[in-house]
Amino acid sequence: MIEAARGGDVSAYEELVRRYQDLAYRTAFLVVRDAEEARDAAQEGFLSAHRALGRFRVGADFRPWLLRIVANAARNRRRSATRRAALALRAGRDPASGDAAPSPEAALLAAEQRATLMAAINSLREDDQLVIGLRWFAELGEAEMAEVLGRPRGTVKSRLSRAMARLREVLERLEEDLSDG
Numbered sequence: 614m615i616e617a618a619r620g621g622d623v624s625a626y627e628e629l630v631r632r633y634q635d636l637a638y639r640t641a642f643l644v645v646r647d648a649e650e651a652r653d654a655a656q657e658g659f660l661s662a663h664r665a666l667g668r669f670r671v672g673a674d675f676r677p678w679l680l681r682i683v684a685n686a687a688r689n690r691r692r693s694a695t696r697r698a699a700l701a702l703r704a705g706r707d708p709a710s711g712d713a714a715p716s717p718e719a720a721l722l723a724a725e726q727r728a729t730l731m732a733a734i735n736s737l738r739e740d741d742q743l744v745i746g747l748r749w750f751a752e753l754g755e756a757e758m759a760e761v762l763g764r765p766r767g768t769v770k771s772r773l774s775r776a777m778a779r780l781r782e783v784l785e786r787l788e789e790d791l792s793d794g
Contacts, residue, residue: 615675619666626666630659633676636751637683640761643746644687654690658683677753677760684761733783741776748773 617625637658642651662682669678734742747753747761758773759766 615666615669616671618663619669626663629675629679633679634659636676637679639751640680640683640747641687643743643750644684645691650690651687654687655683657690658686661686674757674760677757680751680753680757680761681763729787730784733780733787736783737776737779740772741779744769744773744776745780 614625614628618629634655637655638651641654641658642648645651645654658679662679665682669675734745737745744758744762747758753761755766755770755773759769762769764772
């Protein structure tokens with residue numbers, strides 16, 4: 614499909630966009646923290662990727678290549694933005710996974726846990742938020758994260774480890790605060 618898109622097949626590229634648009638949006642959202650800005654950044658990323666298809670290395674993995682372009686577009690939008698909205702990441706999964714509907718109590722508990730986790734993540738530095746988001750929300754592996762971030766795999770692995778340690782500390786402090794008060 615990538616070869617067809619490189620050859621100018623518009624419908625092949627449209628299929629690639631359909632396949633990766635949600636992941637591109639989530640990646641952009643991790644950077645800009647605003648739904649509208651993330652949609653625009655993802656669209657800019659797809660346009661840039663389309664223009665750069667001729668430079669795409671045949672045989673390389675398309676997903677990290679595309680996400681790196683999207684992440685760069687999002688960073689550019691964030692840098693040029695005059696305002697920065699701090700919206701929570703969409704962390705919820707699709708409830709239509711085939712499981713029985715959770716009880717209202719279970720749904721409330723899950724929502725509270727998600728909110729606590731997101732508050733903890735949002736309290737971290739931006740680079741920590743990005744590596745955690747790429748790993749757990751965009752579900753990228755270390756090699757793909759390295760490509761998206763333009764860093765060696767070992768650097769990404771250590772950044773993720775340190776970010777997770779800082780997240781654990783924040784969550785432990787939140788838990789202590791809740792048990793004390």
